[in-house]
Amino acid sequence: MSEFLQHLVNMLVLGGTYALLGIGLTLIFGIMNVVNFTHGVLYTFGAYIMFIVVNQFGLNFFLALPVAVIAGWLLGAAVELILLRPLRGSDIDTTMLVMIGAWIAMQSGTLWIWGGVAKSVATPFPDEPLVLGPVSVAWLRLFVLAAAALLIVATYLLVNRTKLGSAMRATFQDQDTASLMGVNVDLIYTSTFAIGSSLAAAAGALLGPVYVIFPQMGDLAAVKAFAIVILGGLGNITGAVIGGFMLALAEELGAGYVSSGYRDAMGFLIIIAVLIFKPTGLFARSERVG
Amino acid sequence: MMTAPTIALKVEQVAIRFGGLVALSNLNFTVREGEIVSLIGPNGAGKTTAFNVITGFLGPTHGTVSYRGTTLNGLKPHEIADLGLIRTFQRTSVFPNDTVYDNLMIGLHRQGRTGLIEAILGLPRARSSERKAHQRAGELLEWIGLNRRAFDPAGSLSYGEQRLVGVALALAAEPSMLLLDEPVSGMNASETQDFVELVRKIRSHGVTILLVEHDMPMVMSVSDRIVVLNYGRIIAEGPPEVIRNDPAVIEAYLGQGAMHA
């Protein structure tokens, strides 16, 4: 039983960051209809920023986090402006392939600069975990959970309570009407991509220190993000949050009770199963963002 | 001695309700073999709905549609097509990145199907089937008069020319009855005139024609009979001269703008 509780705690930590990944992608995929293959790279990018800022520049760990988020925001905006905006209106295949090209180039760039050897980020937390009855949680992981929760709430407020957010939701519903009503669709697209990318970077920045950092770490993250988006329904933030926790739970239980080798397969299997049996996702009120 | 023309399409007491909205009520009309009948009416009168019911894209709440004695209710669109009832589409009527010639070749899909292995190995039956298809494509091209555009991508044609390709695609399926959905929208006056000639030529080959249209002069010049809809019901029916002077029709159109005859 305590083993199960331990899995549950792990699931919460993992789920929070997965939710960030998923929310970021569901916004991009939902509002812009772009299959964003660079999402995983942004995740990796966030992790490496933490590494550079903390290990190489010696900045405070807690300050490094916002730096990573902002860096992700900037990189996302750059990708959108340079690659996506000129392709607006092309068919979805071309856009997807350009994203793949960007992904390959960026990931290879990461490999080229930092090499393939895994890195760790120095963290300021004590090594002994916090023990609560039958379960133990590393302080770092508690921090990760708290930070993720904070970011999820912030994103939710952004999308549902701000002017930018309502413009985003309008664009999601009907791009043409939104632009007729004065919404600057170009700005919304860039903002959406930047925000989504910053969330991916945040997820990487949070999980990087928990595990290790290496150039290909974003690949699995990208797939999991897609699984979460498909589970939760396109453009559905709440669905993405729930989906993130569900994926984490499936992984934890799968790794614990089936085989750890297949842990990462959970995401893929979920994608295949959901798309075959319920393509609109488990929470099919897919008409609204938020 | 003339034999009485038989009925091809029969629309009996067709009604269709969307929730509380009655889109069509008590629609009754027939189209006889070899006739050219036009369905007209002001915007929102229910023409498109009626068209979709007849071609199987919508199921009526009430009533039956039958073609040459076979009830069409409940049949899927491709089953209705198999009976010889072929429709055109108003928008996206071509395969845009293929040449006009290739469009027709694709449209001849139903004719002379051969097994895949036969096609790959180039066996005689496959080859003669291909030859026939090419011949037919050439004929259709002549029919619609687009020989000089044969090898241009269909998407580069004018809107009116694309409609012609759409009609050719419909003809490729060897229809016994052709249902034209706003065929001349987007055509200029001379293209429209050519189209009227084409419709007459098609009819002279024994094809029955039902069309939905807005263009009054075109409708008046090509139709044997006209059925006028307003608010989902038939308000007048008859040959063009009668319809032109029918007060109910004039009023229906004047309510939404003058009728140009």
Added chain:
Amino acid sequence: MRSGVAILTVAAFASVPLWLRDPYLLNALITTGIFIIAAMSLNLLLGFTGQLSLGHVAFFGIGAYTSALTSLGFDVPLPGGLHVVHDPWPPIAGFALAVVIAGLCGYFVGRLSFRVRGAYFVIVTISFAEVVRLVALNWVELTQGPLALNNIPSIALPLPGFGELVLRTKLQNYYLVLAVAVTAYALISRLVNSHFGRAMRGLMENEALAISVGIDVTRTLTLAAVISAAIAGAAGSLYAHYIRIIDPEVFAFINTVTMVIMVISGGKGSLAGPVVGGLIFGLMPVFLRPIMTPEAQWIAYGGVLIVILFVLPRGIVPSLMQRFAKGRKEVRAVGPVAFSKSSAEEHA
């Protein structure tokens, strides 16, 4: 492709081992040839049917593993104490089985995946390939996992009356790959120019219209997937018996990307496109090796893919053909679609 040019090209390729002395280059040509076969099969789905299948490497890898396991034999324990034992069969049988099994997988993936379309289809195909990779990695009893299947026998051609010819040398393998590539090309060419090929095009161009002229969507897509997968499986089998070591890395997504770059840069929807793209991206690493590390090369490939999509979106071969077509005075357009000109010329 006009037959005169085709024959000349094949003859040119066939002559290569006669004058190329460098075994390293010959080896590169052989593996490039194998990848070209896989790229041609991907082009069938991507270029001629309009389906962006990014899990294509799964069929390649399944073909490789099937062929390897068939010719090596295996002994797999099942739950309950049962064993599934297979004695080694001749590699030729492995090749045949690879084609069949890969084709079968293509059928199932096709039937399942085509229920979801567009972007979701892409995601499902990627997921499928990754699941297969993880199975190959973890089902160690069958696949040896990361330890790889070793000592895979070379293909032996049975020569009735003379015994058999084991294809051990590079020269022999080169001609084997060339023969399979030419066969695959011919098969795809005939398919694309047939009634079925037109159905695939119609589907890709305007699905609603295609349905209304009587084209059966599911059947067409599934058949295209089966044939495409079978050809990829054949390529995988050739790979297994040439390289003679297979590990789960054969399923790496980067291999799919390689094939995609070959097809897109060469020209999707053109028969010669994957060949041209394949030669370029198959041989470039050989020439770039002394000056660029692999990571740097991949940065370049990613960049090249992007540039081509912006500048020459239809790919090299169609763009070149368009150049030539503009120079002709005749009404007849050449264009990238093989069946337009050649079939019209023959029959009109």
